[in-house]
Amino acid sequence: MEDTICAVSTALGIGGIAIIRVSGPKAIEIVDEVFKGCDLTEVNSHTINYGHISWKGKIIDEVLVTVMRAPKTYTMEDVVEVNIHGGIAVTNKVLEILLTAGCRQAMRGEFTKRAFLNGRIDLTQAEAIEDMINAESENARNLSINQLTGKLSDIISALKRRILELESKIEVNIDYPEYEDIEDMTVSKVGEELKRINLDVQRLIDESSNGKVVKAGLNVAIVGRPNVGKSSILNFLLEEDKAIVTDIAGTTRDVVEGKIVLNGNIINFIDTAGIRETADVVEKIGVDKSIKVLDAADLVILVLNHGEELCKEELELLNRLENRKHIVFVNKDDVEGRMDLPRGIDAIYGNTVSKTGLDSLKNKIVSMFELEEIAKKDLTYISNARQLSLIEQVKTSIDSAIQAIESGMPVDIIEIDLTEARVKLGEILGEVYDEELIDELFARFCLGK
Numbered sequence: 001m002e003d004t005i006c007a008v009s010t011a012l013g014i015g016g017i018a019i020i021r022v023s024g025p026k027a028i029e030i031v032d033e034v035f036k037g038c039d040l041t042e043v044n045s046h047t048i049n050y051g052h053i054s055w056k057g058k059i060i061d062e063v064l065v066t067v068m069r070a071p072k073t074y075t076m077e078d079v080v081e082v083n084i085h086g087g088i089a090v091t092n093k094v095l096e097i098l099l100t101a102g103c104r105q106a107m108r109g110e111f112t113k114r115a116f117l118n119g120r121i122d123l124t125q126a127e128a129i130e131d132m133i134n135a136e137s138e139n140a141r142n143l144s145i146n147q148l149t150g151k152l153s154d155i156i157s158a159l160k161r162r163i164l165e166l167e168s169k170i171e172v173n174i175d176y177p178e179y180e181d182i183e184d185m186t187v188s189k190v191g192e193e194l195k196r197i198n199l200d201v202q203r204l205i206d207e208s209s210n211g212k213v214v215k216a217g218l219n220v221a222i223v224g225r226p227n228v229g230k231s232s233i234l235n236f237l238l239e240e241d242k243a244i245v246t247d248i249a250g251t252t253r254d255v256v257e258g259k260i261v262l263n264g265n266i267i268n269f270i271d272t273a274g275i276r277e278t279a280d281v282v283e284k285i286g287v288d289k290s291i292k293v294l295d296a297a298d299l300v301i302l303v304l305n306h307g308e309e310l311c312k313e314e315l316e317l318l319n320r321l322e323n324r325k326h327i328v329f330v331n332k333d334d335v336e337g338r339m340d341l342p343r344g345i346d347a348i349y350g351n352t353v354s355k356t357g358l359d360s361l362k363n364k365i366v367s368m369f370e371l372e373e374i375a376k377k378d379l380t381y382i383s384n385a386r387q388l389s390l391i392e393q394v395k396t397s398i399d400s401a402i403q404a405i406e407s408g409m410p411v412d413i414i415e416i417d418l419t420e421a422r423v424k425l426g427e428i429l430g431e432v433y434d435e436e437l438i439d440e441l442f443a444r445f446c447l448g449k
């Protein structure tokens with residue numbers, strides 16, 4: 001972190017302005033070298049300064065330069081932001097000049113990495129910044145701002161504190177074993193508090209699925225035999241003619257996707273090629289893709305045709321979906337019915353001609369994933385696989401401690417489990433971390449962030 005880094009922080013392309021961000025010990029000095037207007041090394045912190053970028057005696061652009069001295073900056077280092085005109089050639093030129101003047105091109109996420117390494121934010125907050133940029137729905141934005149302002153960090157820190165208190169209780173017990181009865185008392189009290197902590201940890205794990213829904217949205221696959229009306233349903237749900245609809249079986253050959261917002265959550269509907277045995281090479285590839293999409297989806301809508309009898313492929317699909325979240329939609333109920341569903345299969349009936357049943361279909365998705373309840377809640381959830389895997393490890397250690405207590409093990413055994421749980425909680429916040437993992441995490445960020 002001794003060098004000074006720079007990168008274009010705005011999206012590359014044509015725009016009103018572009019911002020090149022510079023951070024590091026020489027940020028002000030380097031920009032000052034190529035800036036004409038005033039002496040940037042003398043200006044007050046957090047000021048915007050008018051002037052020009054000048055290189056080898058030539059004016060390159062008219063700019064506004066923001067000077068922010070450490071430590072109250074994004075990275076906690078000296079930061080300079082150069083606002084230039086938002087064109088591709090001018091942006092590249094100013095960047096090139098700054099690199100020649102002594103900056104190093106920043107890697108992806110390096111500014112945020114410095115903010116983390118310098119202790120301004122913890123790891124969950126750094127992750128929240130990436131989530132904020134990627135947020136496509138109101139709920140996803142809310143989730144990330146809650147995490148960014150430290151709500152999740154507070155929950156994790158509080159759990160850590162409670163475990164530390166238990167550890168010190170046990171320590172006292174180990175240090176002063178001469179007091180009789182103290183061990184029994186300590187152990188039973190520790191056990192009670194541990195069970196309460198365990199409930200809170202379990203809740204974080206249970207609610208993490210909400211975090212996934214809010215952050216990534218839901219992938220909903222629409223599958224079924226050819227010609228049952230899958231593409232017609234997709235078009236209705238998206239309120240646009242996205243997929244081609246014809247009366248020829250096998251019209252859809254490739255997946256067609258589209259997003260809508262339901263109760264503040266992104267729902268990504270994926271229309272697929274009708275599933276059937278086929279000798280057509282292209283159609284076969286489409287059918288294989290349909291199965292892949294089906295297997296990966298959070299929810300599968302199996303569309304059946306009210307006018308036809310249930311066939312072998314459809315029975316296989318019903319079997320395949322048995323342990324999966326799915327909805328059976330019997331379409332074309334405007335035509336005389338032959339569809340005889342096996343007993344115990346719940347279905348929604350409707351058709352895309354008079355648009356009946358389709359609102360029930362949407363409502364069913366909302367109730368299945370509790371989208372209404374999620375939107376009303378305070379959106380503070382474990383929101384990625386890294387955090388979830390660590391909190392699950394915390395749970396394993398606490399479970400093991402509780403078991404040790406219940407089977408009358410000595411307190412120092414319990415202490416090992418507690419320490420492990422506390423360290424894993426610290427890992428969620430990034431208090432201890434693996435260098436490689438951190439690099440991988442920040443490499444997912446945008447350049448200039």
Ligand SMILES: Nc1nc2c(ncn2[C@@H]2O[C@H](COP(=O)(O)OP(=O)(O)OP(=O)(O)O)[C@@H](O)[C@H]2O)c(=O)[nH]1
Nearest residue numbers: 226227228229230231232247250251252274351352
């Ligand atoms: N009567 C009636 N016809 C419908 C209904 N829904 C769709 N259709 C018609 O059924 C035919 C097939 O509709 P699609 O939406 O293309 O069916 P699909 O399942 O996507 O078909 P493939 O892409 O071939 O797998 C078209 O002629 C639609 O107009 C419905 O509810 N009732």
Ligand SMILES: [Mg+2]
Nearest residue numbers: 230231251252
């Ligand atoms: Mg289709």
